[in-house]
Amino acid sequence: MTETAPRPTLEAVAARAGVSRATVSRVVNGAHGVRASLAERVRRAVEELGYVPNQAARSLVTRRHDAVAVVVAEPETRVFADPFFALQLRGISKELTAHDCQLVLLLTEGRDDHARVGRYLAGGHVDGALVFSLHLDDPLPGLIRSAGVPTVFGGRPGWSDGTGDVLHVDCDNRGGARAAVRHLLALGRRRIGHITGPLDQTSAVDRLDGFRDALPGADPDLVVEGDFTPAGGERAMRALLDRCPGLDAVFAANDLSASGALRVLRERGLRVPEDVAVVGFDDMLPVAEQTHPPLTTVRQDIEHMGRLMARLLLRRLAREQTGQDPQDAAPRSVVLPTTLVRRASA
């Protein structure tokens, strides 16, 4: 009862159909050059026996796995409280599925896990990797490089200046931040604060840079470091209010911190947007639409980013398979545009 029924092998199918293993193999993998009648017989045998190819055996010879790893560095609990990850994963999953490619999720909970992930990638389980390199000092990129697995990063890796060799997909964090602040300026706001994300992540750094682009020489007191969480947003908002009572606007580096900021503003009896206008980043629907008031924010298409990451990787893998002309349409990193979504908060 607990015995796993022994799965039939190619051999068994061949015997049943009265042909050789080679023929069965041909039929199973998009029959080419097999007489229709024979092919039919083989297919019937496959059907009757419930034959499914053993992937380990196949990979051993083809060196392909039709699987890619998604590596999520997650030292903190936060990543999971945040729909961001789920959305991106969803985009990735859709694209991979469409190419009959499996998604292997590797979650790293702490430093100890890195070695395990490195081993896994080097172990030849997957054809490539999709990595969310969250922090500037992350050892993961190094491990991955030494594992020699084709990789696409989600977000600009910290050690890349964006010029070149590393394939990644990102949104225009800097431009989006600039647009957010300019919107506040256009609204006539003059004392604009910024709640940053954790500054060991490039997305947070880039958004801060965008803020500064639009507001060169801004009072340093107007910038407070947050951590992309509602609680961090609350803390930062309080600090901001204490330091600069005359504040008339805030740009929060993501919607989650903006939601925390909104709570503090309400708590302090300040009206949004009349007294203080607020702009977020991400346009995470469940958050941005449910705040009071609904959040004006910078939209990025997260699911699409995931899709694109997968697409880029698959393209790279395809090139590697075929003897590609090295210069021909090599996949390039992508930076997606953002758009400002106006709701009630600014």
Next chain:
Amino acid sequence: MTETAPRPTLEAVAARAGVSRATVSRVVNGAHGVRASLAERVRRAVEELGYVPNQAARSLVTRRHDAVAVVVAEPETRVFADPFFALQLRGISKELTAHDCQLVLLLTEGRDDHARVGRYLAGGHVDGALVFSLHLDDPLPGLIRSAGVPTVFGGRPGWSDGTGDVLHVDCDNRGGARAAVRHLLALGRRRIGHITGPLDQTSAVDRLDGFRDALPGADPDLVVEGDFTPAGGERAMRALLDRCPGLDAVFAANDLSASGALRVLRERGLRVPEDVAVVGFDDMLPVAEQTHPPLTTVRQDIEHMGRLMARLLLRRLAREQTGQDPQDAAPRSVVLPTTLVRRASA
């Protein structure tokens, strides 16, 4: 440059260390019965060559993969908007990681994907499967059964009466619902409505049963079907209010729909809990703590459920490996208790 450096094989390591492949293999897999000096030499060779075992080759002979699939049936977008999934996944990941077992995520977006998943499971990629989010008519269980892969289900499968053969982990949905309603009764509420979840899921059905346990013979008008989303909660709340203006309490089948209900109540100028008390289910922190007012709800430890699912499966696999005494400590399904968490809404 695009060439993947050819990874060294066991053979190469053996040559370098001046021993046989068998010896290297022994050292690589928890050396037993190898002279220390030799083992050291082998380890050095492994190090120098950067040898990593080829898992396909290993699986081919051992028939083990040290990987389990997590199958998430997700016909709707909802699953992803919902931290539930993420939390459970996190628990699973932790447990698997602790046992050096990989997590392979299989997302099914639609009916077409089922065949793919079946093929994958039957293809011998994984040692077992963890399956979620089943709807009553889901074809997945059938496919999985015929793939012959040891499986643990998350939530009571619809086709199981909970008595037996199918291994699963669930929380006490019925008991939790009962406690929620009794709490409202204890508060003196008499016109208690219920916003259900989608009734093709056992969790929703069980919670409805619990509601009825506590309120036998309740007016059918007091029960409205929702879908576990905030929008569904809004719709249901409106219907409830229209049908039963005298309503003084609502038990929503999850926190997300409770949050929708709260919005509608506020919109209609009803005070919570003074006019209408509200209780949710799940205690999804980011939701329950951020509503206005904070939500009284039935807590279930989702991450722990994930952990347990993984543990159960691993145990089953371990038994299968060793020639276990069939009757000895066979893993059994688990139903976890729930607790009522009181906040401001009831």
Next chain:
DNA sequence: ATGAAAGCGCTAACAT
């Protein structure tokens, strides 16, 4: 168009 045969890289008896 089909079959025979040689591995892919590894583990596990079985010898020694």
Next chain:
DNA sequence: ATGTTAGCGCTTTCAT
């Protein structure tokens, strides 16, 4: 304690 050897199930030349 170590080496030899025979596969695991499949793809892929190379014959035919």
